[in-house]
Amino acid sequence: MPNMLKRKSRLGALPWIFPALFMIFSFVLWPAFEMVRTSFQEVSSSGITKGWAGIQNYITLFDNPDLPNVLIRTFIWVAGIVFFTIIISLPVAQLLNAKYPGRKVVRWAVIIPWAASVVMSSTIWKWILDPYYGVLNKILMDLHVYKEPVDFLANSKQSFVWLMIVAVFVSIPFTSFVILAGLSTIPGDVVEASTVDGATAWKGYKNITFPLIKPALLVAMAINLINIFNAFPIIWVITAGGPGYETDTTTTLGYKISFRDQDIGQSASMASLNLIIILIFIGIFLKVSKSQEDK
Amino acid sequence: MKKVTRLGALVAATGLIAASVLGTSAKAADVVELKMVAADYANMQPFWDDLSAKFTKANPTIKVSVNVVSWDTIDDKVKTLVATGQTPDVVNKGDYSAAAAEGLLYRADEMVSAATLADIVPTFLNNSKYNGVAYAVPDLASARALFYNKDILTKAGVKKLPTTWAELETVLKQIKAKVPGVYPYALPLGPEEGQAEFAIWAGGNGGVMFKNGKWVLNSKENVAAMTYLKKLTDEKLTQPNPAKCDRTACAQALFAAGKAAFINGSVFLAGWLKDNGGAAINLGSGSFVAAPGKTPVTLGVQDYFTAYKANGHKAEIAKWMDFIFQPDNYAAFLKAAGGFIPATKSAGAAAAKDPALAPFIKLLPSAIFYPGDQAAWPAVKGAIQQQIGTALVNPQKTMDALQAKALAAAK
Numbered sequence: 185m186p187n188m189l190k191r192k193s194r195l196g197a198l199p200w201i202f203p204a205l206f207m208i209f210s211f212v213l214w215p216a217f218e219m220v221r222t223s224f225q226e227v228s229s230s231g232i233t234k235g236w237a238g239i240q241n242y243i244t245l246f247d248n249p250d251l252p253n254v255l256i257r258t259f260i261w262v263a264g265i266v267f268f269t270i271i272i273s274l275p276v277a278q279l280l281n282a283k284y285p286g287r288k289v290v291r292w293a294v295i296i297p298w299a300a301s302v303v304m305s306s307t308i309w310k311w312i313l314d315p316y317y318g319v320l321n322k323i324l325m326d327l328h329v330y331k332e333p334v335d336f337l338a339n340s341k342q343s344f345v346w347l348m349i350v351a352v353f354v355s356i357p358f359t360s361f362v363i364l365a366g367l368s369t370i371p372g373d374v375v376e377a378s379t380v381d382g383a384t385a386w387k388g389y390k391n392i393t394f395p396l397i398k399p400a401l402l403v404a405m406a407i408n409l410i411n412i413f414n415a416f417p418i419i420w421v422i423t424a425g426g427p428g429y430e431t432d433t434t435t436t437l438g439y440k441i442s443f444r445d446q447d448i449g450q451s452a453s454m455a456s457l458n459l460i461i462i463l464i465f466i467g468i469f470l471k472v473s474k475s476q477e478d479k
Numbered sequence: 480m481k482k483v484t485r486l487g488a489l490v491a492a493t494g495l496i497a498a499s500v501l502g503t504s505a506k507a508a509d510v511v512e513l514k515m516v517a518a519d520y521a522n523m524q525p526f527w528d529d530l531s532a533k534f535t536k537a538n539p540t541i542k543v544s545v546n547v548v549s550w551d552t553i554d555d556k557v558k559t560l561v562a563t564g565q566t567p568d569v570v571n572k573g574d575y576s577a578a579a580a581e582g583l584l585y586r587a588d589e590m591v592s593a594a595t596l597a598d599i600v601p602t603f604l605n606n607s608k609y610n611g612v613a614y615a616v617p618d619l620a621s622a623r624a625l626f627y628n629k630d631i632l633t634k635a636g637v638k639k640l641p642t643t644w645a646e647l648e649t650v651l652k653q654i655k656a657k658v659p660g661v662y663p664y665a666l667p668l669g670p671e672e673g674q675a676e677f678a679i680w681a682g683g684n685g686g687v688m689f690k691n692g693k694w695v696l697n698s699k700e701n702v703a704a705m706t707y708l709k710k711l712t713d714e715k716l717t718q719p720n721p722a723k724c725d726r727t728a729c730a731q732a733l734f735a736a737g738k739a740a741f742i743n744g745s746v747f748l749a750g751w752l753k754d755n756g757g758a759a760i761n762l763g764s765g766s767f768v769a770a771p772g773k774t775p776v777t778l779g780v781q782d783y784f785t786a787y788k789a790n791g792h793k794a795e796i797a798k799w800m801d802f803i804f805q806p807d808n809y810a811a812f813l814k815a816a817g818g819f820i821p822a823t824k825s826a827g828a829a830a831a832k833d834p835a836l837a838p839f840i841k842l843l844p845s846a847i848f849y850p851g852d853q854a855a856w857p858a859v860k861g862a863i864q865q866q867i868g869t870a871l872v873n874p875q876k877t878m879d880a881l882q883a884k885a886l887a888a889a890k
Contacts, residue, residue, distance in 0.1 A: 229577045229858055229888075231562030244887075249880065315720060316733065338720040424670060427722035428869035428877075443555045444861035445884065446577070448562070 216459070222452035229446035241453040248450075250429040250437070255461075257344065258413070258433040262465065265348055265412045266405060269355040273404070276356060277363035277397075298357030306421035309350045313337055313422075340430035343423050347431060351418050355411065359404045366400025367393070402473045409469060413462050434458050511795050515545045516557055517571040518782065520816035523547045530811070534802050541795045551671075554857065566789035568796055571618055575607065575785045579614035580854035585786040587613035589793060591800045598804070598823045603781050606848050615783035616800065617822040619813060622839040622846055623679055623778045625768065626744035628737060629761040634658050635740070640765045642775065644683070644707055647741075647768045651716040654740045664711060665739035666721040667730035668868040674849070674860050675726075677867050679743055679778040680704040682847045684770040688859065689850035694885035696859075697878035703770070705867075705874035712871050722868025735760065743767070745780070746839045747818040764838070777839075779846030781822065858888035 226237040245251065280291055297305055312320050315335035324330050337343035370393060378388045416435050419425055425432035425440060432440065438458060442451030517527060527545035535542050546567075548556050553572045560567055561583070578584050587607060588596055596604075596616075603617035627640075635654040641647040651663035668676055681687070684707075686700030695701070711717055718739065724730055731748070733739040735757025742748075744764070752760055769775040784803075786796045802808060806825060813821055813830075820840060821827045830836045850856055862884040870877035 227562070228581055229558075229854075230581050230583055231558045231560075232581055232583070233562075315718075316736075316738070333719075335720040335723075337723060423723065426670060426865065426868060428866045430869070440865060443558070444865050446558075446858040446861060446888070 219452050219455050219459075222449060223456045225449055225452075227448035227452075229448075231448065237449055241447075241449040242457075244447070244450050245441075245453045245457065248441075250432070254429060254432050254434055254437050257431075258435075258461070261348065261351075261433050262409060262413050265351045265355065266408050268348075268352045269359050269408055269412075270401065270405060272352065273356050273359035273363055276360040277367055280360060280364050281367045294357050294360060296357075297354055298361075302354055302415070302417045303421055305354050306350060306418045309346075309353075310422045313346060337423055340427060344431045347419055347422055350422065351412060351415055354418070355408055359408060362400050362404040362407075363397055366397035369400075370396045405473075406466070406469060409465055410462060413458075413465065434461065509540055511541050511792060513541060513543045513569060513792055513795055513799055514565075514567040514790075515543060515569040515571070515799075516553065516560070516567045517545055517547050518553045518573070519547050519549050520819070523815055526811065526815035530803070530808060533808075534799060537802070538798060541798065543799055561787075561789075566787045568787060568790055568792050569799065570785045570787070571782065572785075573780075573782045574851055574857050574860070575615035575783045576609055576852055576854050577857050578785060578787070579609035583787055583789070584614045585788055585793060585796065587616050590616055590784070590786045590797060591804065592797065595801050595804045598825055600822055600824055600827060602779075602843065603822050606781055606851055607783060608852055609854070615785045617781045618784050619816060619819040619822050620779055620781035620843075621746045621819050622780075622842050623675070623743055623745050623767070624764040624839065624842070625741060625766065626734070626748055626762060626764045627741050628734070628739070629763045631658055631661055631737070631740040632763075641768055642766070643768055644770050648711065648714075648716070651711065651741070652714070655716060658740070660738070662718040662733060662739045663716045664741045665724070665730040665733050666708065666712065666717040667724045667726040668708075668721045668871065669723045669725040669729065670864040671725035671727060672864075673867040674863040675778060675780065676743060677701075677705070677863060678847065678849065679767060679776070680708060682776040682778060683767055683773060685773050687847065687850075688885075689853055694855070694859070694882060694889060696863075696885055697875070697882040702874050702878050705870040705878065707770075709871045709874055722871055731755070731757075746820060746836065749835060750818040766842070774845070777842040777846045779843055779848045781848070781851075853889070855885060855888040859885045862888075 223241055224236060224238065226234040226240070228234055276294065280287070280294065312318050313336045315321060315333045315338075318333075318336075320336070321330070321333045325333065336346055374392060374396075375388060378392050383391070413433075414435055415433075416439070419431060419433060419436050420439070423431045425436040429437065429440070434454065435458065438451050438454035441454055442448050515527075517523060524545075524547040527547060531543040531545055550573075554574075557567065557570055557572065561578075566583075575584065587604070599617060603620055604613055607613045607615040607617055625640075631654060635650075635657040637650050637653060641650045647664075654661060654663040666676065667673070678688070681701045681704040684700045684704045686698055686704055688694065688696055688701075690698075708717075708721075712721055718724060718729070718733060720729075730739070730742055731744070731751060732755070734742045734744075735752050735755050737757075737760060749762055752758060752762065766775045767777060784800065786793075786800070803812065804823065809821070809823060809826055810829075813819060813826065818835065820836060820843070821830050827840065831840050849860070853859075859881075862881055866877055866881060
């Protein structure tokens with residue numbers, strides 16, 4: 185009897201967890217499965233599946249002369265943006281947490297770039313940086329910094345830096361608000377006590393505040409890591425990975441292999457590789473944050 | 480209650496049978512819906528909606544829904560539709576060969592009646608073949624010329640139009656010296672139409688992409704053409720960002736703003752300028768420049784109607800295609816698309832009297848075309864669009880990389 189009851193109550197939970205299960209299977213697991221399956225198939229340029237290809241797609245992918253540079257760039261992209269986003273967001277969160285008149289307005293101002301779609305922000309930045317009509321050129325020329333308009337995106341290294349700046353810009357709001365949430369959990373009396381004990385502002389921040397916001401910080405880093413790694417619109421809208429493949433990350437390269445080189449199978453293997461890379465990133469991250477916690 | 484329901488069902492069933500005997504409901508069930516995906520030349524959706532409404536009026540059993548898609552995304556869209564089993568019946572875009580090679584398409588003589596097919600300009604129909612059989616019906620074509628801003632040339636004191644590479648370089652230098660704030664040549668090697676700019680410069684040096692059954696992207700002639708463009712760029716005779724400059728948003732926009740003296744323009748450039756703030760430009764055009772000892776060429780580009788077999792709507796497609804090519808409807812199509820060269824002899828005769836089109840129609844016999852009949856062409860085009868801009872850094876390296884991609888795609 186008790187067994188039967190138990191089974192019944194388990195099944196009884198099904199209607200409640202079904203939507204979540206359905207979502208996970210149909211929007212996460214099944215597409216991932218299809219992606220990996222496609223990466224072992226030969227798909228024609230018109231979109232017709234021709235049959236199994238073994239590991240040929242992976243061999244072609246690793247033969248791609250642009251892949252090594254794109255991988256290095258992807259690493260710089262993720263590590264650089266997450267690092268600078270955190271560095272800038274820490275003081276921004278402090279600013280948002282401080283009490284002063286007009287704080288509400290400042291908080292709103294920080295939320296706006298986050299609320300706008302990334303495609304919109306990227307398009308705005310593209311036009312800000314435009315050599316002929318862009319406002320940045322106009323300002324710099326009016327200040328007599330340049331005589332002739334400069335194309336900030338003409339040189340691939342320079343344009344990659346600009347892409348990273350834009351990515352940091354759109355990542356700051358979310359990050360600083362997560363840190364702000366961490367800050368607001370710190371009881372006021374702890375900080376007060378440290379001041380009474382004679383800690384300077386910097387010492388108090390280093391030894392009291394920072395350790396207490398670490399959990400929030402780790403969450404912000406993990407989410408940024410995934411977000412930035414998958415950030416397609418910023419690159420696609422502003423440079424489309426060009427010229428050539430010189431500002432591509434693995435995400436945009438995968439799209440280009442599929443829709444420019446017309447090779448869907450190879451693109452699926454790039455996407456599968458992407459999945460492995462992000463798992464490695466997260467693995468390293470978890471390891472590091474664990475060892476941090478153990479300290 | 481029950482009785483009433485039963486009675487109602489009986490009445491309804493009788494009604495249905497009666498209706499189907501009379502043929503009214505059979506009609507409703509037999510309507511075939513054709514799905515078409517069409518590229519957006521100008522503002523095409525109103526034209527297609529109007530035409531399909533007229534067509535359904537004349538053929539009540541066939542409905543046509545036309546989805547107009549921008550040039551940027553139409554290839555991706557069609558590919559996705561095919562890959563996900565939602566293959567459209569008719570497609571209007573810039574290539575056909577890969578689908579023809581895979582046996583997805585009806586032949587041209589299955590798509591349209593013999594009379595319509597006989598009216599297509601032979602050159603264009605020849606460019607619609609795969610292995611000697613036409614698998615697409617050309618919809619229209621364009622040709623290119625070297626356009627210039629007459630006012631800038633006058634200011635710079637240019638008396639004679641350049642015809643060779645060396646003369647062009649001299650003229651560009653003269654413009655740079657005498658008319659500050661103007662880019663002598665607007666060079667768009669960005670993804671939008673990089674393959675066209677490449678094809679016409681290479682063509683002026685006798686270079687092609689495909690020759691005697693082989694891809695020859697890294698031929699001597701092609702590398703030399705890109706080396707010449709690198710020289711122009713290094714001497715700052717072009718705008719500063721040719722590698723990422725797209726045709727419409729960058730090169731044509733600069734020209735429309737009076738900031739560029741020369742541009743490689745298509746037949747519709749004059750119309751485009753009028754609609755995009757360049758109406759005041761004093762426009763001149765001439766034949767393209769060539770390398771020493773080579774003849775100038777123009778680049779002919781044609782687009783296509785293709786019909787997919789997947790849904791088996793052969794008869795309906797043929798009716799719809801013939802309807803499009805009826806003289807009035809086809810004239811309306813050309814008008815909506817805006818200033819292109821017609822693909823039919825009958826419409827071509829009328830266009831030859833149009834002063835804006837006549838010079839281009841005359842150039843067509845000497846035109847070079849893309850190797851659009853090669854199954855690998857869509858992939859090669861994509862690769863050129865991606866990478867040709869980097870040839871301004873190292874011409875040989877880029878052309879070698881493109882050749883490798885072409886060979887891989889042709890496998």
